[in-house]
Amino acid sequence: MxxxxxxxxxxxxxxxxxxxxxxxxxxxxxxxxxxxxxxxxxxxxxxxxxxxxxVPKPITTHSFFKNSNFKFKKKRKRGKTCKACGKDVQGFMYKFKETYLHPCWLKLPSTLNGNFNRG
Structure with a gap:
């Protein structure tokens, strides 16, 4: 809902x-x-x-990061880099130990289905 x-x-x-x-x-x-x-x-x-x-999940996981519980953080940490895209974290983020992620990366599926052109 x-x-x-x-x-x-x-x-x-x-x-x-x-x-x-x-x-x-x-x-x-x-x-x-x-x-x-x-x-x-x-x-x-x-x-x-x-x-x-x-409407963030307070704690979430992703299959790419085994045995991790990412916690939502409202305040940015200076000098932290998103583990998924390599860009600086400028605002809201998820953190597990020293791994930081932009919120958008946690909603990505673990697998991609489709016909990909290998040209």
Whole structure:
């Protein structure tokens, strides 16, 4: 079940789940987003959160990282790099020991299905 409206600690207005047609920057993790997101219901405001950043799991796992329990963190740690993409972590993140991940990487599937061109 999708949560259609949230109140977030980092923003003073309610955020509504919507589909954003243009790319946006998530104000939580500071990464690029596409499609559905939580958007400020004040139309003069340009505040967006990925669904995963708006309603994060407090603790989660991923099969790429065996025996790990990643904890959601709201504050960035200076000089930390995302283990999945190699980019600096600028906002919300998940942390397990000294492994840091942007929230978007934890929702990726463990396997990819499809016809891939090997040209």
């Amino acid at each position: 999708k949560i259609m409206e949230i109140n977030q600690f980092i923003h003073c207005y309610k955020l509504e789940l919507s589909y954003f047609k243009m790319p946006y920057q998530c104000d939580g993790c500071k990464e690029l987003g596409f499609g559905s997101c939580y958007q400020c219901n004040n139309k003069k405001c340009d505040f967006h959160l990925h669904e995963n950043c708006g």
